[in-house]
Amino acid sequence: MKFKVSSDAYRWKMTVIFIFSLYISYSSYAQKILRSTPDKVASRFSDYDIIGKNNMGLVVHYFGSNESEIVIYDANLKISNRREMPFKSKGVSLEGIVLLPDNILLFYTTNSETYQYFKLKVLDNRLNIPNETILLDSLPMASVGNGKVFYVKTSPDKSKILTFSILKSKVSYYVRFTIMSDSIRVLNRNLFSMTEGNNIALKSIKINNEGNVIALLGSGNGNADGDYNFDKYTSISFNRSTNTIAEQVLQDPDYIFKNVISEVSTRRNFAYIAACYKNTKNKNDVGIYYQIIDLRTNTVLLNSKMPFSDEILQRSQTGEFKTWQDKAELVRPKRIIPRSDGGFVLVTEGEYKFTRVERLPVNTYGYYNATPYTSSVKYVDQNYYYDIGVFSINNDGTLDWQTNMPKSQVSENDDGYFSSFAFFEVDNVLKFLYNEDFYNIGNFVEYNVNPNGLTKRQSVLNTEKQNVVLVPLKAKQLDAHTIVFPSEQKRTLQFVMFQY
Numbered sequence: 001m002k003f004k005v006s007s008d009a010y011r012w013k014m015t016v017i018f019i020f021s022l023y024i025s026y027s028s029y030a031q032k033i034l035r036s037t038p039d040k041v042a043s044r045f046s047d048y049d050i051i052g053k054n055n056m057g058l059v060v061h062y063f064g065s066n067e068s069e070i071v072i073y074d075a076n077l078k079i080s081n082r083r084e085m086p087f088k089s090k091g092v093s094l095e096g097i098v099l100l101p102d103n104i105l106l107f108y109t110t111n112s113e114t115y116q117y118f119k120l121k122v123l124d125n126r127l128n129i130p131n132e133t134i135l136l137d138s139l140p141m142a143s144v145g146n147g148k149v150f151y152v153k154t155s156p157d158k159s160k161i162l163t164f165s166i167l168k169s170k171v172s173y174y175v176r177f178t179i180m181s182d183s184i185r186v187l188n189r190n191l192f193s194m195t196e197g198n199n200i201a202l203k204s205i206k207i208n209n210e211g212n213v214i215a216l217l218g219s220g221n222g223n224a225d226g227d228y229n230f231d232k233y234t235s236i237s238f239n240r241s242t243n244t245i246a247e248q249v250l251q252d253p254d255y256i257f258k259n260v261i262s263e264v265s266t267r268r269n270f271a272y273i274a275a276c277y278k279n280t281k282n283k284n285d286v287g288i289y290y291q292i293i294d295l296r297t298n299t300v301l302l303n304s305k306m307p308f309s310d311e312i313l314q315r316s317q318t319g320e321f322k323t324w325q326d327k328a329e330l331v332r333p334k335r336i337i338p339r340s341d342g343g344f345v346l347v348t349e350g351e352y353k354f355t356r357v358e359r360l361p362v363n364t365y366g367y368y369n370a371t372p373y374t375s376s377v378k379y380v381d382q383n384y385y386y387d388i389g390v391f392s393i394n395n396d397g398t399l400d401w402q403t404n405m406p407k408s409q410v411s412e413n414d415d416g417y418f419s420s421f422a423f424f425e426v427d428n429v430l431k432f433l434y435n436e437d438f439y440n441i442g443n444f445v446e447y448n449v450n451p452n453g454l455t456k457r458q459s460v461l462n463t464e465k466q467n468v469v470l471v472p473l474k475a476k477q478l479d480a481h482t483i484v485f486p487s488e489q490k491r492t493l494q495f496v497m498f499q500y
Helices: 008-028 324-328
Strands: 032-035 047-054 057-063 068-073 079-084 093-099 104-111 115-123 134-140 150-154 160-168 173-181 186-194 201-207 213-219 232-239 244-251 255-264 270-279 286-294 299-307 331-338 344-362 373-393 399-405 409-412 422-426 429-436 443-449 455-462 476-479 482-489 492-499
Touching: 047 093, 047 476, 047 482, 057 093, 093 150, 104 150, 134 160, 150 201, 160 201, 173 201, 173 213, 186 213, 186 232, 201 255, 213 255, 213 270, 232 255, 232 270, 232 286, 244 286, 244 299, 255 331, 270 331, 286 324, 286 344, 331 422, 344 429, 399 443, 399 455, 409 429, 422 476, 422 482
Parallel strands: none
Antiparallel strands: 032 492, 047 057, 057 068, 068 079, 093 104, 104 115, 115 134, 150 160, 160 173, 173 186, 201 213, 213 232, 232 244, 255 270, 270 286, 286 299, 331 344, 344 373, 373 399, 373 409, 422 429, 429 443, 443 455, 476 482, 482 492
């Protein structure tokens, strides 16, 4: 990401050039749209994930309660290969899939009476399943409990693989992790632990291309207010070259937090953290807290906050709220994009969900009852997704620029499945694609933001006319110029690829 803005000394001289280059950069709208053949999804599969793209093609994982299949699609979105996965036995669970250029890594667990084993199989470019199995780790069943224990993450360039387990003892909570190369060679083993705090939860963990790790653990003491469920976040960083661990705490006695996210830079050894905050003693002090941590030295470079205000939120054109504070509490950080100068771009979205209770009349007319009475209750889950906000933050914590992209998506009883947006970065332009009230007009929209915060909005296609129902939250950016969306209509699934 090359988001680095020119200095104020000559920015005014560049205005005309910037505006002109804006339209040049925006000429990269989708030049080609490919669609796969609509296929009925087999009843044994309850869901799917677009894993990504490697030399085999587009890799999609279909799965159900006791079934699993990997399907490969070629450059024209036609099925070129498929293979049923060998994870049907009781106590066997697929925990993660990692794509390498010519291989697919399958991480899974098996259970015995006394232990849970964490294992790996490596599929070749023809999806052949080997008899050989690599044993990565094991835990006593008494430590496993009923939840998921083993997890897998990769660095942005896939050169490092992080496998970790989350465990809780009587006196502490800890994350045990292993760092491997893409050739499955163990590089480091260590663990993060916390002995203080209540209701501790791992909220985010990332590994960068150098193999340095950042983990965020939230803890609360019962002072939570609504969605603000933590009064402290602890960031624990691990430097692989020095094998050292450092702990930093995001805490203030008057603040509570929620919705923490993190990111690692591909150009610098930095980790970025952002979370919503709220002052329990001052209703006007609400906004985004953020940190920048140098993973080489395990030190905090920036510890700052961006308070919201009526002025910052006045650009929002959707949603009726009594006060700007009500609107501010709906804003959630969704993505961090590191800038080339050490700053970052923060993407937010307004999100609000609640359950409405409806009492339905029941006809009970009779000789002694001339009017009906209400006895039936209906629960309606309503989902609201509002504006996308973009804030460019300098490396000293000051706000460089901000922009707002109006959006209003309302749905019922679908958990917002077709709402929110897909994010795509191409030619140094940030793109946000979403359904605009597809229930009625079927307009699929693209917002573009250039490195100076200038925006442009364009309608990409009409989903109703094209007979597709796109799911932005399941979209996947495949490379620097390609993003693929699934389209779902009942049990019929197809893929729509945008190439820029």
